[in-house]
Every structure is written in C-alpha cells, then in structure tokens.
Amino acid sequence: MTAMNGHSMNQLMKINKKFIVVLAIGMWVATHSLWGADAWAKASSKTKRSLSQELYNVGGFGREKRILSKKRVTPNMLTQPRILRALGMSNEHVALVNDVYKRTFKASDFYSKKLKQIRNNYNRRHITQSIRFFRSAVGRKFVRLNAQKLTKSQRAYHNFLNKVVKKMPKNKRLQLFDQFERAVNGVDQLFDYQSSILRLTNPVNRQFNAPHADVLVNRLRSELREQFRSWMILRYMFDYQSLSNRELKKLVAFFRSPAGQWFNSVDHKGNLAGFATINRKALRRMEKILRVLESGRQDIQTTKVVFAPGLRYMFSEKRDPFDPLIVPEEEKKKKKGKRAPGAAPKPKDGKPTQSAVVVLATKIDGLPAIPFELYRRIKESNPRLYSDLEYYGALFRNKRGLQGMKMSELEEEIKQYNKLINRAREETELLVQTPLQSRFGQLRLAGVIWDEQETVGLIQTPDGKGHTIRVGSFVGPDFGVVQSIGLDRVVVLEQLRKYDGKIITQTRFIEFPKPDEEE
Numbered sequence: 001m002t003a004m005n006g007h008s009m010n011q012l013m014k015i016n017k018k019f020i021v022v023l024a025i026g027m028w029v030a031t032h033s034l035w036g037a038d039a040w041a042k043a044s045s046k047t048k049r050s051l052s053q054e055l056y057n058v059g060g061f062g063r064e065k066r067i068l069s070k071k072r073v074t075p076n077m078l079t080q081p082r083i084l085r086a087l088g089m090s091n092e093h094v095a096l097v098n099d100v101y102k103r104t105f106k107a108s109d110f111y112s113k114k115l116k117q118i119r120n121n122y123n124r125r126h127i128t129q130s131i132r133f134f135r136s137a138v139g140r141k142f143v144r145l146n147a148q149k150l151t152k153s154q155r156a157y158h159n160f161l162n163k164v165v166k167k168m169p170k171n172k173r174l175q176l177f178d179q180f181e182r183a184v185n186g187v188d189q190l191f192d193y194q195s196s197i198l199r200l201t202n203p204v205n206r207q208f209n210a211p212h213a214d215v216l217v218n219r220l221r222s223e224l225r226e227q228f229r230s231w232m233i234l235r236y237m238f239d240y241q242s243l244s245n246r247e248l249k250k251l252v253a254f255f256r257s258p259a260g261q262w263f264n265s266v267d268h269k270g271n272l273a274g275f276a277t278i279n280r281k282a283l284r285r286m287e288k289i290l291r292v293l294e295s296g297r298q299d300i301q302t303t304k305v306v307f308a309p310g311l312r313y314m315f316s317e318k319r320d321p322f323d324p325l326i327v328p329e330e331e332k333k334k335k336k337g338k339r340a341p342g343a344a345p346k347p348k349d350g351k352p353t354q355s356a357v358v359v360l361a362t363k364i365d366g367l368p369a370i371p372f373e374l375y376r377r378i379k380e381s382n383p384r385l386y387s388d389l390e391y392y393g394a395l396f397r398n399k400r401g402l403q404g405m406k407m408s409e410l411e412e413e414i415k416q417y418n419k420l421i422n423r424a425r426e427e428t429e430l431l432v433q434t435p436l437q438s439r440f441g442q443l444r445l446a447g448v449i450w451d452e453q454e455t456v457g458l459i460q461t462p463d464g465k466g467h468t469i470r471v472g473s474f475v476g477p478d479f480g481v482v483q484s485i486g487l488d489r490v491v492v493l494e495q496l497r498k499y500d501g502k503i504i505t506q507t508r509f510i511e512f513p514k515p516d517e518e519e
Helices: 002-058 061-070 075-079 081-086 091-100 107-120 124-134 137-148 154-166 171-184 186-200 202-208 213-222 225-239 245-256 258-295 300-306 354-365 372-381 383-397 399-403 407-426
Strands: 444-450 455-460 466-469 480-485 489-497 503-511
Touching: 002 061, 002 107, 002 124, 061 107, 061 137, 075 081, 075 091, 081 091, 081 225, 091 202, 091 258, 091 383, 107 258, 124 137, 124 258, 137 245, 154 225, 171 186, 171 225, 171 245, 171 258, 186 202, 186 213, 186 225, 186 258, 202 258, 213 225, 245 258, 372 383, 372 407, 372 489, 383 399, 383 407, 444 503, 455 480
Parallel strands: none
Antiparallel strands: 444 455, 455 466, 480 489, 489 503
C-alpha cells in the first residue's frame, strides 16, 4: 500500500511538472501573441501612412506644392474668367469675383487636403497599383509634365494653338486625347469647382442684373459643356504634347483601370476639399462686401478697401477722389480762367445753378447710343475700349453718385465718355457695311421669295438696287437683326446700348410701298 502510494505520488508529480510546463508555455504564447497583435497593428498603421505618403510623393502632389508655394497664384487661376464671361458676366462682374478670391489660396492648406483624402479613402491594392504606375516611365513623365504646366505661359499656349490651326493633329491622336478627357472626366470636375464659385458669389448677381447662380450652373453644364470640353481637350494636347501615342495609350489605360479611377476620384475629392478651404476665406470677404452693399452708408474708405477701381461707383454714392480717371491726366487739363465752349456756368459759391443742372442733364441724355451688335464685336476685338465703356456705363447709371461729384469733374467725365462712344461708333469696320445700312425710311420691300426651307426678302435701297435678306441679316444704320420675313413685311429687331449701359430694344418694319409712294 505504501509502495503503491509512493508510486502514485511520483506519477502525480510528473503530471504536475508537465502541466506546469504546458501552462508556462501557454502563458508565454498568450502574452507574446497579445504583444505581437499590438505590434502588427502598429506596423499595419505605419504601412498605411507610409503608402499614402509615398503615393502623394510619386503622384506629383509634393512637387506641385513646392512650385505653387513659390509662385504667385492669381485669382484668375481659381475663378476661370473665360468661363464667367461665357456665362454673360460683364468685365466688372468678373473683376468683383476676382476681388473676392484675392489671397485665398495657400499651397500647404490645399495640398494637405489631398493627402488627407488618400488616407481617408485608403485602398491598399489601388494604392500599390497606382504607385507602380507612377514609378513607370510613362507615369514619371506624366508627373513631370503636370508640374511643368504650372509654369507655362499663355503666350506658349497661343503659339501652340496657331500651330494646331495651321496643321491639325491626326485623328488617332485626337481620339486618344478625347479618350483621356473622358477617363479623367476633366470638364465635369472643372465645372464642380466653378459651380462652388458661382454659388458663393451669387448674392451680388443682382447688382449686375445677372441670373441666379442655379441658372448659371445649369447653363454651364448643359449649353456650354461641349464647348469647354473641346477647350479642355486642346489644353490637354498642349500640356501633354511631348507624349507619344503609345505613351498616351498607356496613360488612358491606367485612368480607365479600377486603380486609375480610384486615384482620379481621390484627387478630385482632394481638390474639392481644397476649394472648400478657399471658399471659406472668400466667404469672409464676400460677407464684408455684402455689409457694404446693404448698410446704405456712403463710406468711401470701406468701399475703397473692398472694391477694385472701376467698381466703386456702382456701390458707393460718393466720388472717390483717389480713383484715377481712365484718360491721361495731361489730356484733362484746361487753361485756367477759361471755360470750355458749351460748359455749364458755375456760380461763385461752387454750387450748381438750376440752368447748369439742366445743361448737364441735357448733355448726359444727348450721349449717343451704340449699336448692340457693334458693342458685342468691340468686346471681342478691343477689350480695353469695352472695359472703359463698361466703367462709364456704371458711373452714369449711379445717379446719386453723380450728384455727389463736382460740376467740373462731371463735365470732364461727360466729355471723356462722349469721346469713347464716338470712338466705338467709328469702329464699324468690325461689321460689313452695305447699302442695307440706310435709314429705315429709305428702304422698301420689293418682294418675298420662299420655299420649303427658307424665306428670302428683296429690299430696294435708295440707289434703286435690290438686295436679298434672310433671317439674321443686318439691316438699318444701327445694324438691326432681321427676325422674320412675312408675306407683306419684314420685322427687324434693333438693339442699342445707352449711355448708362442699359440695352434698349425697338422693333422696326420694312413694308411694301403704299400706292401713293410708288413712282
């Protein structure tokens, strides 16, 4: 019994030793497994950060940030005046939008949003495939060209366009750039940024008689989409002109792939987030502008800070003595002690007499109008003259502002404005003039010819000759546009720009001569 008990005890001790060893091993494994899981998590997190940073660098964002940190980013680069003008905005309206976006771009803020979007939309497979592409020969070249386009001049772009006009690229190359634009969705992304600008600056649209931002955005995405898509393709052709067709195919293939679509989407989200930061800064300046507009106070200093020259008359009721006039100062000087012929008399106390007010009002109302079609052509061919006319239109539209001006200043402004209007009316070479530009009383409808497709009118001019007109033809001394040709008369819509910038419309008729008028 005793021996058996001793044997049992030995067996029990062996079992206990084995159990203790197993238990110790289990505890060690469990402890180190927990430590390993924590270490693996840290390593995984580090890999996510490092991969995101690597894609940020090889994708060219770091290089672009360094370039733009040293480069002066103008509001034009953000607001795209080409698009704003295509939407019908005046030069003054565009200038105000640019004023709102002055000094709102900061490269470090903008590009930090891109890196954040890469991390927030982390996809290990897409990131590694994107890194592999950007480390390839085509990817490195693409990144280099993206950096170079930030420093290219407009002159270089215009020279490129001249070459394209003289020698169009082959269809194969055009198709590749068309495929690239579709793959990166360039024009729609551009419109996303532009829409945010239009909506932010919408509150001042009524000051320029411009439509609501939603109307402009809808027009942008519908009527102007194909026009700006063509412009975008031309821009890509300029930026990536050194890429061969073979390299373009590889570039298109990447951006069509899931990894390329992911990268393009993340890049777009980063740009939108960067624009949101820019818009927050612009909003603060916009709110300051709105306070000036809604306060009703005649605060020249506030207006001077907020608005650019040429815009202040539109939003202030006082004359800004520090705002230079458009014409050179030496042309405005008059001989002391002499009054210009026809100038309004000035009393000794400096206040205008009733007769002086009547004389000046008559002079303002007597400023000639400009045919709208001619005015539209001037906008395209002579932007400086157009801008000056817009400036004076805004000045003379602000009646209360005119009342705050000195009589001598007002006389000088009328004189200079009259010169500009006459210069504009003399630029009729922009429009082809024919005997049809005679006065309406001298034009006679001689006949109407029509078929299933078109109606043609036969007009007799003062020289007794006949001329054919169609819908859209220019008729009359102010280049009215033919709206319709009926069986017994021609309807012409005549539009004129008045001195205050407003467009007046009047309908004219050319009819068959009455029996007593016929010879």
